[in-house]
Amino acid sequence: MGAAFRRRFIQSPDFWAGLEKLTYFVLLPSLLLTGLARADFARLEPGPIVLVLSASALFSSLLAYAVRRPAAGSDGPAFTSVFQGTVRFNTYIAVTTAAALFGSDGIAIAALGTAVLVPLVNLASTVALAHHGHHKPRGAALLRTVFFNPLILACVIGLALxxxxxxxxxxxxxxxxxxxxxxxxxxSVLGMLGGAALPIGLICVGAGLHGRVFARESLRPVVAAILLRFLPVPAATLGLCLALGFSGPAAVVCVVFQSLPTATSSYVFSRRLGGDAPLMAQITAAQTILSGAVLPAWILIATAVLL
Known part of the structure; x- marks a missing residue:
């Protein structure tokens, strides 16, 4: 729909730039803040969840850097898209999948997982974009980019509340x-704003798909981001759960989190912080489509092994 809207109805770059800014500074922070503020963490044992998700996030970040040259060559902005495609996850799919699998317990687990992962992956992505993107802020500008990121601030405020x-x-x-x-x-106001984050964020992603959806020069980084996100990252998460003797619904949700497609906000991140936004849109679209087959496969594996 986003691609069709931009091609046929709303072609103004200023309109789409404003919509992306609204999503980045208002809608997504509202979603994260309200979700974390309302979450019930009392019934959970957070230790294993925090350990598994933190370790798997670190693994995904190191893995992306390990394959930087084969995946993106010397193109720094392109690497930031591969990096985000490897480490970030779609919060909306995470929460709805956990709720479908385990009901209210799944929602509580997903809320805790979001509280752990969102600051980590947004911080890692911000640093990667600061070092390898077009803008390359330094010194105080870099610190402002990292610590005044609206998504990170929303998580901090939500947890504090x-x-x-x-x-x-x-x-x-x-x-x-x-x-x-x-x-x-x-x-109520924040809830309504957060509810708009998913459809508007996805429309912005679609609007960012210019020309050929998967151009030949983009094939290598797109394939790299797909393979990294859907194979070694969830496999390592599952292996870590087994190594720690961590099982049950919480362990399954951890694997679910790390087998999700990248976040729709990755595109907005790239646009705002100097990454390769068109490539990020391609990676987001490809992973989202393929997750329809990949995510159920990992859910079957995780439930068979960890429940």
């Missing part, structure tokens, strides 16, 4: 009529 809400005195004070009404109003 979740923690504050668990404090009895704070929870009681928020039940008073006026604070309660204000909180519900803010939560």
């Amino acid at each position: 979740n923690l504050l809400g668990s404090i009895p005195a704070v929870g009681e004070s928020l039940k008073a009529p006026v604070p309660s009404a204000v909180v519900q109003l803010i939560a």
Whole structure:
């Protein structure tokens, strides 16, 4: 739809640049903030989940750097797209898949997984784009790019609100009529904004597909990102779960997280931070399409081995 809209109806570059900015600074942060603020972490044992997801995220980052030359040659911006295609994941698919598999427990596990992975992969992606993208910020500019990233800030604020809400005195004070009404109003507005992140983010990805969807010169990095994301990363996550003796629904969800296609926000990231945005759109589209077959396969493997 995004590609059709741009070709047939809305061809103004300024319109799409504004829509990408809205998604990056408002819609995606609203989704992450509300999801983390409302998550119920009390029923979970977070230790193994945090360890497995953190270790697998580190593995995926190192793996992307290990194959940088074969995947993207000396093209730094192209490498940032391969990197994001290897380390990032689609939050929306993660939460809905976990809920479909394990109900409310799955949602809680997915919320914790999001809290662990989103800051890590966004931080890693920001640093990769800062070093290898077109903009290459240095010094204070690099620190601002990393620590004032709106997605990272949204995760920090969401987790802080979740923690504050668990404090009895704070929870009681928020039940008073006026604070309660204000909180519900803010939560409702942020919830509506976050609900728009998925369709608008996907439309922006489609609008970024100019010319041939998979040009010949893009074939190598696109294939590299697909293979890295869908084969060694989930396999390593599954192997780590087995090595630690970690099993059950939480372990399955960890494998699910690391077998997902890259995040739709990867394209917006590339546009905002100087990466190869058209290549990122191609990788996102290819992985999203192929995940229809790959994700069920990994779910079958993980449930057979870890449940």
